Amino acid sequence: MKKHNTPTATKTPRSSSLRKRRTILVSVLVILGVLCASLAVTARWIATTITDEDKYVSAVSNLAQDHQIQGLISRTITDTALEKADIEQRIAESDNETLGKINRVVGIVQGRNLGDQLEAYIRPRLTNAINQVISSTTFQNLWAAANRETYSALMSALEDPDRSQDTIAIDLTEIIRNANTSLSSVERIDNALARTTITVPLLEEEQLSTLRAYYNLVNALAVWLPIVAVAALGMALYLARRTMLTGISIAVLIIASAGIPYFIRFAIHIFPPQSLMGDEMSAVLGERLVEAVLDDVAHAYLRVIPIGGAILLAVLLAWYFMRRRVI
Template structure:
């Protein structure tokens, strides 16, 4: 039997009768080459997506830390918000009280007081045994002075005035440091080339005016250079400013670059849903590793601080307070990653995912039918929602993601709130769609959460 021959379309410019005949062997070779090209293309996409994902995951902890450091170094309000609780922490207050008490008592010459007391007793005619034993009062006297000073200092340190002074002092100090490192021309302390100067302009103007008002007219011609005092001069100041500018760039753009690389990995991969699931799980793993690193760093810090310098409870409070925003951000990203991974899984073909989608669809459908039996029909609006379920689901999810992006320093509670609102809106839309009469679902397509097709 002669082999079957398949006519091919006529070549460009040829007549209708000029046809190329393709044999089955040639057609099979064409299909083989086409399949091989598709496999190579799919492999190249998988490799590219894997490389992008690997870089994004490696950068993710650095991006979180860089953003946190940038917040603490350049944002005075954020820094003050970080250190403010230390002023009211009992362990820190106790350490400050003990340190100030020791400083004050060290300046009290108790031995001189007891010597003076012995001499006074001798001059008053006291028996020699009494005068000679005045030195024995050194210990009790020191203890009494220490106790009295400690009570006074403790009352001051535990008062609201100390907390206010603590916040104000940290705000002034941080503003001065930022002015120096950024080269800002505002504020009393600022950088000028390789010098750090203290600008006394406001004080000088006030003093000049008071001197003029008091009759010293020549005070009005105090020269401008006398307004500034050079605090220190260093050739390394420009390098420090350049380092802060680099940190500012990293803190702003490194998180953006990490998110872009992760998005490109998902977009490049042949299976978008699977890559989204892998990316989310990888991000969650990196956040767990970052939390572990913070715990290890905490242990090293506490072991490195001598107990004679800072009590362990105060050192613990200081470390936990300073890194609490970094820890909160890491936990928030961990929760977000877990939520994204769970959503990606629920939109997949797994048996558990199909069961959850089916249960959600059954529940919302039953609720919608219950509304219809009560006479609450959504009519055309419900049918419109039923016909556009994937689109409305995507819009709601995108709205929730946008809310988290625009949220200033979101926490785990903020993520839970947004997630709850998104789920509530999806359930309401699914019930309204069922109350209007659901549009027929495409055959062979699994329903998403709430009955939506992925």
């Protein structure tokens, strides 16, 4: 009696090639899905911070403790106030004959007129007066109020493309209003300093147009990236031969992706978008604000990861045991 050998399954080159391609496809989908998920969280957080006035003002208010920003504010207010006060013009308009005589004598003897000397005398004292306000508890409220007004103008310009001619500025007048400006013996000059309005441009027309494009991009990414992430990860789990292993890989990559906001922050710090760079004040404020928002994203991401990982693991375990029962 002849024995018939039962056919055994053999791996053909074609099946091995298909299996390899399937593994590569699953890997690509997993990486794409996790990357899109992390960027979606970042985009959503940035969009929420920008569109929520209280979150924006809170983020900017924290910058009031930054010593570099404090120094910039002090220097900017001092320079602007002295420029607008126009000391030489105030002296020229004065009816005080003594001032005119002193001006002529100083100009002949020292080669400098009284206006230059008075400005050199007032500048350090005005800076010190501004610094006293900045170091006080009042400054935090003044800074928050100024940025709240700036936020309203900024959102109005971003959401209305027809307002392409706008220049976004921050009004720091209240800071000098709270400072002691009685710094010289010339009442006309002291009054001019006290009445000075300090408005610092942050975004010019071209920069505002670029920022509007970034704003629209972030909002679009916040909508579409989650959809792409869910589709990619769902397809990866569907095609995976080892669902549990793929799920664990997804969880590990999600945890690793918590560093993406820090990477974005580092990249922006090293390669700042030149199209948004204005003067020193706007550049530093913009950089610090982005860093603060991305730090908040990273911290929130680290808080969400354990919850997300637990939910993902529970779903995978439920799916795994359901499949075992069906089989």
